[in-house]
Amino acid sequence: MSRRLHDAFDITAFRPLAHAWVDQVCDYLQRAQTDPALPVLDQQPPRRLLDDLPRITREPTQQALEIAQKVMDASTHVHHPRYVGHQVATTAPLTALTEMLNAVLNNGMAVYEMGQLQTAMELRVVEWMTSALGLGAEASGMLTSGGSLGNLTALAAARTRAQAGTGTGERLAILVSDQAHYCLSRAGRLLGFEPDAVIAVTSDDRFQLRSAAVERSVAATRARGLRPMALVANACTTATGTFDPIDELADCCEAHELWLHVDGAHGASYCVSPTARDHLRGIERADSIVWDAHKMMLMPALITGVLFRRAEDLAAAFQQDASYLFVSDDDERGFDLGQRTVECTKRAMGVTAYVTLSTLGVDTIVDHLEHGLTLARHLARRVEEAEDFELATPPFANIVCFRHRHPGLDNESLDRHQADLRARLVASGRFFLVQTALRGRLYLRCTFVNPHTTCDDIDTLLESLREVAAGR
Ligand SMILES: Cc1ncc(COP(=O)(O)O)c(C=O)c1O
Known part of the structure; x- marks a missing residue:
């Protein structure tokens, strides 16, 4: 072994580096959570x-601890109480340790023998998810790398089922809400659907997809010679956090033999929330859920x-032969998770999920969800009380869209005013x-994902927007 390769694996050198690295991360977390002087983002061009x-060179040029500090300094601090932006989790510090474990063990998960306990943990997490959603004993599923890939996977399974029941040559179509995440039309394109076969159904004034609009769209689609095969419901929408009425849409899907896919990338977690679970009524009737x-x-x-409500739908979509990989007998076949995913090698995400849920407990997640809802309701109330702000729509979830009023500005100037306010406050x-743009108008948008954000922070947010608007 070369000297430098030897050094790369030298545990006596790695141990103090790892301790120092953990200390540095903990110092960072402490500061991000508590230091009001820390900018949420130190914006750089x-x-x-x-x-x-x-640039990367053949010889080492930098120290790991210095690079770590630079990355932390230049990052958007999602642990900062005044981070109220995109929908990413403020991660529990514990998860940093599971990620470390996964990096060291690097068990690839495609087959059972390359991730034995990792596979068991993923199956336990999936079992918990399907049961929390009420999907029933025949349900199955797996973990994958992101909601975009998840939606693609579910629609691939929906298409396999739709094709199984028909002759060839039939043009299939997918119906989505006009509020659907962009990854759904992308998934349609990747699956070979023509752009006019992924149909955006108009949502109502509250951004909800109603069955009457779906019925009209089904009829119009059939009149064009296409067969609608699936409907995607939002739980909830990305822009406003709006939940579609799943029970109502499930009736509609049953009547028209549509596969019901629920994009619950953001909102499926609310199935464990005592105050928001009702928004998901009917989700147990979905054919697939992300x-x-x-x-x-x-x-x-x-x-x-x-x-998936029926395990066989997942199996049918992904069953494959690959003698260099899948060698298990029938008994073990269900444990080769690569047989069910787009991915072959995959990060052992079940370990992070299992450790988080089983050591923090689901109730900690419930507390977190309720906290986000409390903050969203507080912001909505404050905006409604204020004369100089307006709400886009009452929030269902932890997402709130609103805008600053400015008498005398026409709509376009008002849009530019929101963009300008946001840019200056972030800077x-x-x-x-x-x-986000809603029906062509621009709104400010907050998502509350941080357990450290308080109602006082929200009051300060509105005050800060007023100050920026007044040029202060
Ligand atoms: C409703 C919805 N679906 C899908 C996605 C895409 O998920 P991911 O970013 O995990 O690919 C998002 C992301 O914001 C989302 O809000």
Whole structure:
């Protein structure tokens, strides 16, 4: 072994580095959670960061601890109480340790013998998810790398089923809400659907998809000579956090023999929430469901459950021969998880999910979900009380869209005003929030994912927006 290769695996050198690294991460976490002087994001022009970053060379040029510090300094601090932006989890610190374990063990999960306990843990997590959703004894599923891949996987299974029941040559179509995440139309395209065969059904004033609109769309699609095969319901939408009425849509799917897929990437976690579970009424009737653990359950990206009411649908979509890999006999076949996923090798995400859920307990997740809901309701109330702000729509979840009023501005100037407010507030480092267009108008958008955010922070957010608007 060469000297440098030997050094790369030298545990006597690695141990103090690892201890120092953990200390550095803990110092960072402590500061991000508690230091109000820390900007939520130290915004830098992308070109500058790239130009300043040394190129990769054949010889080592940098120290690991220095690089770690630079990464932390330049990151958006999702542990900062005033991070109220995109839908990523404020990760439980514990999950950093499971990620370390996964990196060291590097058991690839495609086959049982390359991840024995990892496979068992994934199966336990999936079992918990399907049971929390009420999917019944025939349900199955697996974990995959993100909601986008999960939605693709579910629609692939839906198509396999639709094709099994018909002759060839029939043009199939998928119906989605006009509020669906962009990954659904992308999934349709990747599966070979023409752009006009992924049909956006118009949602109502509250951004909900109603069965009357779906019925009209089914009829119009058939009139064009296409067969609608699946409907995607949102639980909840990305932009406003709106839940579609799943029970109502399930009736509609039954009547028209549509596969019901629920994109619960963001909101499926609410199935364990005592106050929001009702938004998911009927989800147990879905044929497939996507559930991102890395959005609402304190876990790092990416950990997504793709869940099926009938195990056979998943098996039918992914069954494959590969003698170099899948050698198990029938008894063990169900444990070769690579037979059910787009991925072959996969990060052992079940370990992170299992350790988080079983050592923190599901009730900790429930507390976290309820906290986010409390913050969202508080912001909605404050906005409604204020004369100088308006709400886009009452929140269902931990997502709130609103905008600052400015008398005398026309709609376009008002849109530019929101974008400008956000850009200036983010640049100041005081808060990190995002924006979204709704029916052609621009809104500020908050997602509450941080257990350290308080109602006082929300009041300060509105005050800060007022100050920025007043040029202070
Ligand atoms: C409703 C919904 N579906 C799918 C996705 C995509 O999930 P991922 O980012 O895990 O690929 C998102 C992400 O925000 C989402 O909100």
